[in-house]
Amino acid sequence: MARHVSEDPFRGLALPTSANRPAGAPHRAATVAFDHVTKRYGRRDDGPTAVDDLSFFVPAGATCVLVGPSGCGKTTSLKMVNRLIEPTQGRILIDGQDISTQDPTRLRRGIGYVIQQVGLFPHQTIAENVAVVPRLLGWSARRRRDRVEELLRLVGLEPGQHMNRYPADLSGGERQRVGVARALAADPPLLLMDEPFGAVDPIVRARLQDELLRLQRELGKTILFVTHDIDEAIKMGDLVAVMRQGGTLAQFATPAELLTQPASDFVARFVGADRALKRLTLRRVAELPLEPAPIVGLGESMGAVRARSGGRTPRWLLLVDRQRLPVGWVDGSTLPDAAAVDAAAAIRPSPLLGRETTLRDALSLLLDAAVRAGIVVDEAGRPVGLATIDAITALLHEQNDLTDGRDDPDAAPGPPDVTAGPTASGSRDDGDAPRGGRSPRAPRG
Ligand SMILES: Nc1ncnc2c1ncn2[C@@H]1O[C@H](COP(=O)(O)OP(=O)(O)OP(=O)(O)O)[C@@H](O)[C@H]1O
Ligand SMILES: [Mg+2]
Secondary structure, three states: OOOOOOOOOOOOOOOOOOOOOOOOOOOOOOOEEEEEEEEEOOOOOOOOEEEEEEEEEEOOOOEEEEEOOOOOOHHHHHHHHOOOOOOOEEEEEEOOEEHHHOOHHHHHHOEEEEEOOEOOOOOOOHHHHHOHHHHHOOOOHHHHHHHHHHHHHHOOOOHHHHOOOOHHHOOHHHHHHHHHHHHHOOOOOEEEEEOOOOOOOHHHHHHHHHHHHHHHHHHOOEEEEEEOOHHHHHHHOOEEEEEEOOOEEEEEEOHHHHHHOOOOHHHHHHHOOOHHHHHHHHOEHHHOOOEOOOEEEOOOEHHHHHHHOOOOOOOEEEEEOOOOOEEEEEEHHHOOOOOEOOHHHOEOOOOEEOOOOEHHHHHHHHHHHOOOEEEEEOOOOOEEEEEEHHHHHHHHHHHHHOOOOOOOOOOOOOOOOOOOOOOOOOOHHHOOOOOOOOOOOOOOO
C-alpha cells in the first residue's frame, strides 16, 4: 500500500532553509525523498555496496545535484528513482508515495530522463526521438507535432531545420539539447539528468548549463542532476549531495554551505582549495556597494567639472560620449580649466561589468586587466558606478565571518596586492581610477 509521508519522515535530516521552491515555480513539480536507501549488486545482493544508506529530501521545484568521484553510485541512485534498478534496502518516495508500490512503466512516464551519453535512437528522426513518450501516451500526431516544435524552440533549436534530421547529423551540443527536449516532452514533474552535458566541450557545456538554468526558471521542475564536476554542481544546484566511494553521502547542503562549511576533509578536498573563490560564483555584481563613477561629458570643460564638484574633483574622470556610454578615463589633473575634454585625452576604460556578472567573473576580469575597479553598466551600457576589488574582497571576508567563526584556511590574510600602478596604491579620496590598457569588454551576465 502506498504510504504517505507525514511530518518529519527523516529524523535528523536537516533541510537547508534556503532550499525553498523557487519563486513562481508551478505546482507541477514533485518532491523526492531517499529514505535509507542501500543498493548492493550481485545475484543475492552480496556484492559490493554501490549505494550505502542514502537519505535526503528534495523539495518541489529544486535542482538537486548528485556529485562525487567515478563509481561512487550516482548513476545507480538515479536509476533507482525510475526503477531501472531496485534498492536492496530503504525506500524512495515521490510526492510522499513509495515508488515500489507503483507500476514501473507508469512511474517512468512521469519522469523525464536524460542519460549519460544522450542515448538518442539513431534510426529515428529528431522529431520522433523527442516524441517517444507522447507516442507511448497515445497523443495524436497533431498534438505530438505541436509539442515537438514547442520543445525544440524551448531548447534553442529551430524546428524546421532539425525535426527531420537524424542524431548523427547533429553536433554534440545539439544532441544534448534534443536529449533535454525529449525528457521534457510529457511535461513531467521530475527530471533525472545523468551527466547531461558530459560529452561536450567546456564552452558548449557552459552555454547548455546557462540554458538549463534559464529553462528551469521558467519551468520550475524538480531536477536530480548527476555530475562528477564540482563546479557544475555549484552552478546548477539549489542543493548538492556530495557522495563518496562506497556510495555514502558525505554532505547534503546548499552550494553556499558546501563552500563555507564543508562537513569533512573529504568534502573540503573535493570542493577544492579554491573554495573561497568558488563562493564568488554565487554572488553578483548587483550585491556590491558601488562607488560613484566621477563622470565627465565629451566636450565639457574642466572648469565646469571642478565647479560642479566643489573643489573635490577626483584626479581620474570617466569620460562618457553623448549617449552617456563610457569612452575611457581622463587624468583631470593634467588639464587646465579652459580645456574641453575630448576623446583623445582618454585612456581605455577598465572592464565593463553587468549587474548580473558573477563576482568570480568580475574579479577575474579586473585581475586580468590589472585594474582596481570595473565600470558597472546598466542594460543600455551606461555607467551606474564602480565595482572595486576592495568591495569584492570585503564581501569575501564578510562571508568568512559568517561561517560560525571557523577559520577558513583559504582566506588570504589581506587583499591581494595585484593592482600596482597609478591607481592601486592611492586612496579613494584622490579619486583614483583604474589603470587602462585593455580594450573595453562587453559585460558578462
Ligand atoms: N550492474 C552492476 N553490477 C555490479 N556492479 C555494478 C553494476 N553497475 C554498477 N556497479 C558498480 O557500482 C558502483 C557504482 O556505479 P555507478 O554507475 O552508480 O557509479 P557512478 O557514480 O555513476 O560513476 P561514473 O561517474 O563513472 O558514472 C561502481 O563500483 C560500479 O562498478
Ligand atoms: Mg554514472
